[in-house]
Amino acid sequence: MATQDAFLSVSGVGPEPAKRVLSPLVEDEAEEEQEDGYDMPEHPKFYPTDTNGDLLFLTEDITEYGDSLQNEESATGDDGRVRVESKVSRLSYYVDKQGSDNDSLDDVDCVSDVSFHSRDDDYETDLEVDEERLLHPERFDRDLTGKDKYIKVCEDMGISPTTYFVKHIQDRELKMKFHGLGPQRMKAISVPLQTNTNIEILNLEGNAIDSDGAVCLTKVLRENFFITDLLLADNKIGTAGGIALSSMLVDNRNLVKVDLTGNDIGNGAAQGFSDVILNNKNLKILLLGHNRFEDAGAKLFKLAIADNSTLDVLDLSWNHFSTKGAICLAEGIQENVGLKSFNMAMAGLGKQGSVAISKALKENRTLLELNISMNRIPLEGANIIAQGIKENDTLKVLKIGSNPFDSDGAMVILETLDGNSNSSINELDFSNIMVKTSFARLQMQLQEKRNMTIINEGIIPEFPRTNSARLTAFRVDPLGMFKVSAYKAGVDLADVLLPIGDDFTMEVKEFKELIKSLDMGVTDDQIATVARRLNQDGKVYFRPLLDMPDIDEEEVFEYDGTEHESDRSEVTISLDDSRPVLGPRRATVN
Structure with a gap:
């Protein structure tokens, strides 16, 4: 069986002529055996007509016909409403078959049999699929904070x-410092943080998130490309x-500050x-101390x-470096040309490391702040650093x-700083x-001269050697x-105390007032100390004060600031008192 397709092009309203495709005609082979005088079927012919039934030539542009339709008045229905019919709906297509009435096409539906070739945007359908939304659903997510996801x-x-997290x-x-999140709650928080666009500084210090939470x-x-500061100190992250x-x-290209201290x-x-x-050329602050x-x-x-020439702040303090490791860090500072602040406290520099730090101070021209506290720097090391x-x-x-260089090393550094008029140090x-x-x-x-801030623990009190020796001996x-002070003051304690009573006791208050009146050059605290030492049942038993030593005037303390052989006192035992008695010479018994 052979088939033939019939096509007819009709000029449409769009920019390109629309092509009409007819259903194929089927030729019956049995009819070929009929008499030779019978006419063969021909292709159907189309006769587009206007509303008045007038035929349109197939060469006419449909737009011309459309212009005439636009000029017509809108039809008014029986209900009074105005109907506006589309141009296509007002066109009728008829198929006329020449030949026998029996050979006509059965119920040809022109609309279903005609296909229109037009642009895709002329049609809208609910079957269309948004491939972008299907492939990247996160781009169309309106839960920007992630609260619902959390x-x-x-x-x-x-x-x-966690209520605080939902609220903030x-x-x-x-700021979620020390909220006890742990690794599980950290996993839950991670989901909304992926799409959150509000948080720029994420502070999770002290939450014990462990290595799982860090992953x-x-x-x-x-x-997340919005977080710039990540603070994870004291979280037991581990290696x-x-x-x-x-x-x-x-x-990473968005983080500027990362704090991993104590992990x-x-x-x-x-x-x-x-x-x-x-x-990483975008990171500016990296804190790795206490690891x-x-x-x-x-x-x-x-x-x-x-x-590195882009990092501004680096903290490697309180790690497990020895002197060799500290020297390596100092040598790195020598060649660095970008770092502004470096913390290597508790790194174990020692004397050898001081040499490397001194060289770094001479060569580095970008470092603004250096922390080398708690580095076992001796006095010799302080002198070396002063040269830098x-x-x-x-x-x-x-x-x-x-550092163990004490006041002498501090003085060396301060004097060196005073001698360097070009120094920029404003905090020491x-x-x-x-x-x-x-x-x-x-x-x-x-x-006053440079408006500097100088921090120290205080000033060592400087006592005269006379007072210092006396206070120490007392x-x-x-x-x-006390007996030496009485002798120097010309006071005979026996003459003063014996008339008080044969039992060698007196009230504490009475004893203090008596000694004060003698003007022996002892302080109230020293008198109170002697009274406590002689206390017996709430009274002062002054018998030990009468055991006067045999004192040579040439060996009496002069407290002139010079070391005297008599400063080295001997410990002796008085027969009347079992407690040690120290004096310039051995005490004797009356």
Whole structure:
């Protein structure tokens, strides 16, 4: 059986002619066997007509016909409403078949058999699929804070939502310090944080999120581009968590500050954080203090610090470095050209490390703040560091307290600073170091001249040697020194005390008043000390004071500030008192 397709092009309203496709005509093979005089069927012909029944030529543009339709008045129905018919609906298509009436096409539906070729945007259908929404649903998420997601996740995990988090999830700075989140609640919080666009400073200090929580947080920070400050101090992240975070930080481009202080991060993560220092050009503040990095890690940090020029603040204090590790860090500072603040407190510099720090101060011209406190720097080390300060003109803050160079080392550094007129140091910290009076005088001069801030533990009191020796001797043997004071004052204690009574006792108040009246050069505290030493049943038993030593006038204390052989007193036992009696010479018994 053969088929023939009939096509007819009619000019449409659109920019391109619309093509009408007719259903195929089926030729009956049985009819071919009929008489030769029978006419073969022909292709159907189309006769578009207007509303008046007038035929339109197939070459006429349908737009011309449409213009005539636009000029017609709208038809009004029986209900009084105006009907506006479309141009296409007002066109009728008829099919006329030449030949026998029996050969006509049966019920040809022109509308269903005619296909229109037009643009895709001419049609709207509910079957259309938004591929962008299907492939990237997160881009059309209207829960920007993630509050609804968080509540749903908590329900799924079987935990109660943290009220504080729900309340402050829209804040710019989320402070959740010491909320006891733990790794499970950290996982729940991670879900809304991925899409949250409000939080810029995320402070989760002291929440014990462990390494599992840190891993969840790394996934958040790979998706969230709004968080700039990440504060995770004291969270027990450990080495595994440190490795995960460092892997994320290498490629991160939105974090500016990261605080991982006190997280037990060990040497295994040193390579990762060295890569962060070396490759991350957007990170400005990295705090890794109070962790467990060792000398092997310090060698890696040295190379990274030397090549970094974008990091502003680096804290490696209170790690497990020895002198070798501290020297590596100092050598890294020598070559660095971008760091503004470096904290290497409790790094174990010692004398050898002081040499490396001194060289760093001479060569580095960008460092503004240096913390080398608690580094076992001796007096020799202070002198070496002072030479570096002498040639430095950029450092503004030097923290060098809690070192064993004491007041003498502090004085050397301060005098060097005074001699360097080009120095920019405006804050000098000698915490836990007491200084001498001469230091205090120079400190006042520098504070007035340069408006400096100088911190120290206080001034060492300077007593005259006379008073110092006397006070020391009186604390050792109050009774012996009391008798010496009486002898020097020309007071005969026997003449004063014996008339009081044969039992050698008197009231405490009466004793104090009597001794004060003798003007022996002893203080009230010293008199009270003697009274306590002689106390017996609430009274003063003064018999031991009558055991006067045999004193040679040439060996009496002169307290002239010079060391005297008599300063080395002997301990003797009086026959009348079992307590030790110290004096210039051995006490005798009357």
